[in-house]
Amino acid sequence: MEPETPTAWPVRRRMPDLAALDEATRAAVAAAVTRLGKLHEVFAERFLASVRSHVPGYAILSDEDIRASARRFMDILVSELTSLRIPDAALREILGEYAVERAARGIPLDVLAIGYQLGSREMLALLDEVAAEVALPADLLLAVHDSTWEFSNEASAVFARVQHDLAVERAHFDAERRSAFAAGVLGGGFPAERINRDAHLYGLAPQARHVALAARARSAGDVDAVRRAVASAVRVPADRLLLAQVGPDLGFIVPRAPESVDGHLVAVGPPLPLDRLDAGFEEAALALETALRFAMSGVVRLADLGPRPLVLCGAPTAEGLAARHLTALEATGRSSTDIEETARAYLACDQNVREVARLLAVHPNTVRYRVNRFQQLTELDLRRTEDLVTAWWLLNRRRGCRAEVDTAAPAGRGIRHSGGAGDRAERA
Template sequence: MTSAIPTAWPPRRRMPDLATLDEPTRHLVTTAVERLRAKQDAFGARFLALARAHLPGYDVLTDEEIRASAQQFMDTLVAELSALRVPDGALRGLLNTFAVERAGRGIPPEVLAVGYQMGSREMLALLDEVGVDVGLPPELLLAIHDSTWEFSNEAASMFARVQHDLALERAQFDAERRSTFASGVLGGTIPAEQINRDAHLFGLDPRSLHVPLAARAASPVAADAVRRAIASALHMPADRLLFAEVGASLGFIAPSSPERIAGHLVAVGLPVALNDLHSGFAEAVLALETAECFALTGIVRLADLGPRPLVLSAPRTADRLSARHMRALDGQGRANHDIEQTARVYLECDQRVRETAGRLAVHQNTVRYRVRRFEELTKLDLKRTEDLVTAWWLLNRRAVNPPGS
């Protein structure tokens, strides 16, 4: 013979609106509440014993703190019941405050949930004792049980949510601290004593050499992509790579120099001590700015850029020389543009006519003619070293900042 298997859970008994109870039942509730109030100290002691025996996560709390919180919950329950209110709303507010404080002490949400369930079980046991003594209707007691356990599930979700929110806040705070430290080191605004004192907090050894890196990003998403690319090249977790916005650049404090980064321009400074990292970062920024002007990509170092950084220097001197030598190129439209472009490529090709012609897709005689016209218009003789240097400097400056831009 087979027994019937229920196909659905029995309906949950909802705790009634206590104000709608008949007068005799309300009197019983009031009597039960007074009995519960008298047992608050006993409840606190019972929960303390349970917590010490079964909740190792509560070790950070004193006995008095555990007793006080248990009695506070009992007091809230008693106060709500005595006012003939279902206590869910008041308990929610208390639980949220409780969860934030306890999570801040390092107690995991699952431990808080178990603690709340244990407390609920003890409170229901007391209520059952009192209910039997005063004659509370069984249906009302069962409804209180159902409501309490359903609320216990809600409490567990609340504990987890609070823990999650606190974890996010801590992560954000930690990220801000790391960024502030990196910005101060790379920007040279933190004293050496503070750098040496705080470096270990961020996983850095002040006695070791570190490599400053500089990059650009147009958005937070792009900045994160650069950070991850650098971390990948260094074979380290991205969240361990210290970085910050320093002026118009992204600055990174790396344990070593990356060898290759695809799809991004990253300037690498010399390995230096943390105390001197700001000077190395300044060089990396100069390398970055120079590389951007010359449309370079990948890894760049100042030492590998040759005289290119000079293109960005001495603007007044450059303006005077440009007015003297380059003004004749500013007119006559396309022809002078071709002459200027050919002269610049000719110098980039180390004055090799064939290579220049190949890059520009013109005849070699065209290259010779345009170079000769450049010398005539600018009065710069490319066979003279001084004129050659001047021409290279001015041509590259004009490529970066075209006349009239």
């Protein structure tokens, strides 16, 4: 008994260079092309019948629309073969345009792929009929079959790429619309009528109370880190968070105030209806600017900052008072920094000398000396309420205007805010 010979897979035939074919084969190809050129309507009707039977997703397209797309593919095929070119490149271009148009009309990727495969099958069936009429060589016909099915697989990759690009484009457009809405609400640029009309587009109830947040990104690349941290804190998907750049700040519209935002300073406004949220953001922005001036961290609210926001006000007044009280202090040179920082810590620690000494890692007598020296140079008596308030205001205002912050304290020390009123100065 002879052993069975294993069945071998047929060798895939590659399309030859059509221009290099012998004269007889070229004549057969030319006859086939001429015949195919007269069968546009036959192919269109066969393709229509096939997709209507097997592709329900094409139901949103009219019969004439489907026929027109079939004619376009036939035109490309005939045009390329007439010039003795294999129509791969031309088909890739038309496939991209076709996929964009179909995807825009809501036809999914898998439906497009099935439709193209059915079209390829109908085209090959028609070509088989024509090949028999014009005596197209069998080897060439088989190469056309192999090439067509190979390209059909590539078409699926073209459709996938187009669908991905469209999804990215839609997401980008959606993000821009969400950002524009947030900017209009938080910046006060939208009237109440528009806010109430468009709120549902972003899943918001106009009269429900929302919270405005303000934050500051350290760089353009830091914006995404802040966005993700806020999204996590308020339990909203990062891609659905309403965020906009409003002036120097990042503004957020969130359903609730966060308890904390990991690694970032965030200011919280009061809960308000959407059409009044610009006032809430203005309050949050003031709280943020104040917190930055005082080197605070965590979640802050304006109501918890006491008189600190006053240091942001009155530039002409501050300049006049600084010239009157701080000029002599500045003239002392490098020691002025130690004196100034000690005086500020003394006020922040409620005039507790031992606490200031611990905070600055110096002897209590050093604290007393520097505070006395500050009073002598500035002529501000810290036992008098008016002078104490003036000193506190000037020192903290100057701190925010300088590029150098807390140079007298060891690295990492400063005033930390935990969100409650009456917080004491402590080591950060």
